[in-house]
Amino acid sequence: MENTYKKREEILAEIYxxxxxxxxxxxxxxxxxxxxxxxxxxxxxxEEYERISARASVLAKDRGIELKEPNPLKKAxxxxxxxxxxxxxxxxxxxxxxMIQGTxxxxxxxxxxxxxxxxxxxxxxxxxxxxxIQLEEGFEKTLKEYL
Numbered sequence: 001m002e003n004t005y006k007k008r009e010e011i012l013a014e015i016y017x018x019x020x021x022x023x024x025x026x027x028x029x030x031x032x033x034x035x036x037x038x039x040x041x042x043x044x045x046x047e048e049y050e051r052i053s054a055r056a057s058v059l060a061k062d063r064g065i066e067l068k069e070p071n072p073l074k075k076a077x078x079x080x081x082x083x084x085x086x087x088x089x090x091x092x093x094x095x096x097x098x099m100i101q102g103t104x105x106x107x108x109x110x111x112x113x114x115x116x117x118x119x120x121x122x123x124x125x126x127x128x129x130x131x132x133i134q135l136e137e138g139f140e141k142t143l144k145e146y147l
Contacts, residue, residue: 007120012060014113016067019053032086096146107136
């Protein structure tokens with residue numbers, strides 16, 4: 001029972017952390033994005049990340065789990081990296097490539113959590129994890145259209 005609780009807590013923490021970092025990345029990259037169609041796609045993704053983050057927060061609260069915000073140093077380093085990358089090249093394809101890299105990192109982290117969590121006995125948490133993976137995979141596919 002304890003192990004299942006721990007896995008559930010870790011999955012919710014990963015979903016929340018991943019969605020929060022994605023929201024931060026989008027906030028950092030949006031001012032550098034001049035292509036209107038790509039901007040609209042990134043804004044659509046932002047809404048989905050907010051929805052996933054909120055759902056993870058509700059599930060955690062319902063289960064008495066406290067979620068932590070992502071590391072401020074990591075967020076600052078991410079901001080610097082995005083700004084430097086965009087300064088070098090703010091083309092539509094480069095912005096899309098940066099977004100894809102972040103999405104792929106998210107997919108990898110989420111799938112790793114899914115692999116570690118096969119014994120989690122919480123349908124809502126498992127369903128949210130699977131939904132988030134599918135969402136990220138869809139983002140990756142859509143963003144490739146901007147390359």
